[in-house]
Amino acid sequence: MRHIISILLENEPGALSRIVGLFSQRNFNIETLNVAPTEDATLSRLTVTTVGEDKVIEQITKHLNKLIDVVKLVDLTEGSHIERELMLVKVKALGAQRDEIKRTADIFRAQIVDITPSLYTIQITGDTGKLDAFLAAMQPVGVLEVARTGVSGIARGEKVLSL
Amino acid sequence: MELLSGADMIARALHDEGVEYIYGYPGGAALHIYDALFRQDKVQHILVRHEQAATHAADGYARASGKPGVVLVTSGPGATNAVTGIATAYMDSIPMVVLCGQVASHLIGEDAFQETDIVGVTRPIVKHSFSIRHPSEIPGVIKKAFYLAGSGRPGPVVIDIPKDMTAPTERYEYSYPKKVRMRSYSPVTRGHSGQIKKAVELMLKARRPLFFTGGGVVSGRACEALTDLVRRLGFPITTSLMGIGAYPQGDRQCLGWPGMHGSYESNNAMHHTDLIICIGARFDDRVTNNTSKFCPTAKIIHVDIDPSSVSKTVRADVPIVGPADAVINEMISLVQGRELANPEALAAWWTQIDGWRAEREGKLYEPAAPGEPLKPQQVVEAVHRVTRGEAFVATDVGQHQMFAAQYYKFELPNRWITSGGLGTMGFGFPAAMGIKMSYPDDEVVLFTGEGSFQMMMQEFSTCKQYGVGVKIINLNNQSLGMVRQWQDLNYKSRHSHSYMQSLPDFVQLAGAYGFRAIKVHTVEELEPALEEVFRNKDELVFLDVYVDPREHVYPMQVPLGSMRDMLLTKTERT
Numbered sequence: 001m002r003h004i005i006s007i008l009l010e011n012e013p014g015a016l017s018r019i020v021g022l023f024s025q026r027n028f029n030i031e032t033l034n035v036a037p038t039e040d041a042t043l044s045r046l047t048v049t050t051v052g053e054d055k056v057i058e059q060i061t062k063h064l065n066k067l068i069d070v071v072k073l074v075d076l077t078e079g080s081h082i083e084r085e086l087m088l089v090k091v092k093a094l095g096a097q098r099d100e101i102k103r104t105a106d107i108f109r110a111q112i113v114d115i116t117p118s119l120y121t122i123q124i125t126g127d128t129g130k131l132d133a134f135l136a137a138m139q140p141v142g143v144l145e146v147a148r149t150g151v152s153g154i155a156r157g158e159k160v161l162s163l
Numbered sequence: 164m165e166l167l168s169g170a171d172m173i174a175r176a177l178h179d180e181g182v183e184y185i186y187g188y189p190g191g192a193a194l195h196i197y198d199a200l201f202r203q204d205k206v207q208h209i210l211v212r213h214e215q216a217a218t219h220a221a222d223g224y225a226r227a228s229g230k231p232g233v234v235l236v237t238s239g240p241g242a243t244n245a246v247t248g249i250a251t252a253y254m255d256s257i258p259m260v261v262l263c264g265q266v267a268s269h270l271i272g273e274d275a276f277q278e279t280d281i282v283g284v285t286r287p288i289v290k291h292s293f294s295i296r297h298p299s300e301i302p303g304v305i306k307k308a309f310y311l312a313g314s315g316r317p318g319p320v321v322i323d324i325p326k327d328m329t330a331p332t333e334r335y336e337y338s339y340p341k342k343v344r345m346r347s348y349s350p351v352t353r354g355h356s357g358q359i360k361k362a363v364e365l366m367l368k369a370r371r372p373l374f375f376t377g378g379g380v381v382s383g384r385a386c387e388a389l390t391d392l393v394r395r396l397g398f399p400i401t402t403s404l405m406g407i408g409a410y411p412q413g414d415r416q417c418l419g420w421p422g423m424h425g426s427y428e429s430n431n432a433m434h435h436t437d438l439i440i441c442i443g444a445r446f447d448d449r450v451t452n453n454t455s456k457f458c459p460t461a462k463i464i465h466v467d468i469d470p471s472s473v474s475k476t477v478r479a480d481v482p483i484v485g486p487a488d489a490v491i492n493e494m495i496s497l498v499q500g501r502e503l504a505n506p507e508a509l510a511a512w513w514t515q516i517d518g519w520r521a522e523r524e525g526k527l528y529e530p531a532a533p534g535e536p537l538k539p540q541q542v543v544e545a546v547h548r549v550t551r552g553e554a555f556v557a558t559d560v561g562q563h564q565m566f567a568a569q570y571y572k573f574e575l576p577n578r579w580i581t582s583g584g585l586g587t588m589g590f591g592f593p594a595a596m597g598i599k600m601s602y603p604d605d606e607v608v609l610f611t612g613e614g615s616f617q618m619m620m621q622e623f624s625t626c627k628q629y630g631v632g633v634k635i636i637n638l639n640n641q642s643l644g645m646v647r648q649w650q651d652l653n654y655k656s657r658h659s660h661s662y663m664q665s666l667p668d669f670v671q672l673a674g675a676y677g678f679r680a681i682k683v684h685t686v687e688e689l690e691p692a693l694e695e696v697f698r699n700k701d702e703l704v705f706l707d708v709y710v711d712p713r714e715h716v717y718p719m720q721v722p723l724g725s726m727r728d729m730l731l732t733k734t735e736r737t
Contacts, residue, residue, distance in 0.1 A: 014282060017286065018286060021286050055478075062470045066469070068290070068311065068347060070347060071346060
């Protein structure tokens, strides 16, 4: 099963490499990885999506917790949560296709953020499934470049991941 | 407050931390630190002949004393040479602090002379690591390093120190922190009481219970409490290779150790038990054999200070995360005044265990008759007799290590010093050296083989410099015995690169350093030679014992089998 693990990490040099290294060292899977500072300058928040049986996920969270730089973590998929990913995609946009691409982008609530005479750059946010669906819809016109942020997430309701 | 340079802060902080010995080797990036060591007399620096030996010596000291071992090396090759020793300590959860010189900050990343990203290189084999970014950080980082190395599940900590951080011209206020608090690290101090109650109820109801304890009981200083609990309950106990000595091995309740070369009764008891009470052991693959056939009828109570050890290889029915001593003491208070639910079942279990013991008694190996090549097992037994089972015993890795574990019976913890997890050849000699320096009045015996010994034999020179009187028992079978055994069993005796055609004359080699050495071939020569070896506690003596190269270590578990599937001799199996 797919899990989204959010981690509060000491904002120390090398902290990120300890996380990434742990996954390769122990043969765990990383599907996406996303990291940025938080409102507290001493902490980064890192979100990783991974796939594995319950036994493996249990080992992943235990080993992450063991890293000295990891302050706190939560497996968001254990409860109700919101997940988002942002994607920037360049597609070929010529002639009649320019209108068709615009209509499709509207249906997905995506925005065209840059244009040239021959292509559109489109920005879209949503969960992974929505982004995959949009990419599939764009395949016939020609996808030239894709940049995705990886999943970021947060629990629904009163639950807060903080110190 | 006092103003000190970074280098002086390091020397002072080590003293404030109570460090007695530091094992190391100087080099460019560490020279400011070496100068600071020269100008003080509180911490003794031991100059080894190879950085790997520094880590193993610190490791041996740590295993024997329970205190963190300390290492100082320079950047680049100095630090990379230490890597094997750091990995060895990591695999066996040994507390160690390794100070590495580094090129000056402004050169980092430029492939400067003797530059290696040692924090990156050691990342998977340390509990944690630090890079010093300002000299004023030094006291706090050293305090944290010792706290991390020695608390919770112990392990090695690396501190990377760029040369400019120790410059004599830059001085800062020094004060050594009394306490350390880290928001991201707080090892548990006791187990979950509800889980411990549940475990005790299972223990009292069990019909065929078995304690299985490991290195966590030794490093957790819980051996006395364990012995108390095991004796109160009257259950059998098997200790992992790392846990040897936690419970007196001569005691009837002790079945030896389990696993690939474990005792017949231990492995059978593991297979048939209905309740494993595991404390501070991690069910590694050399213990469990095939996990899908492991202990088919057993429920498992697993006590460990490291949550990631629990349910890693085998599923625990009652997981308890906590330090061994606190959990065992809580168990003792719960069993006090309680009766076993099935005392007659326990009696029958003992009858079964005694039956297994009797089956193999006197059949473990055949001692050499006069004039025949000695058997390595009988050499270990003879050394055990001469030292009354009281010596510190360090080993290298291979057949001699297994024979030492099987035939030297330990009554005390912290005396069996072996590289269990990583299996590092070359570990033994420097480890023995580290132990002897801190326990000069005790006998320190090294069991080694001619293969392992040659990996670290340069340390003769260190022993000469510091007058280290370790007793070296070289079980010389003129081949890499364990490799040869596997080749006999799995490769139709094709001995690919497992024999040595150009062994040195060890007597002359030891003699070159001014040490006495004795060559022994037969049983008649052995006893008088051992007497000579152990006559003077302060003298290093090298005993080169020629043993039968055809000997195998048995029992040996059958690959992919269950615990009880074993080869018992070259011709018998279960």
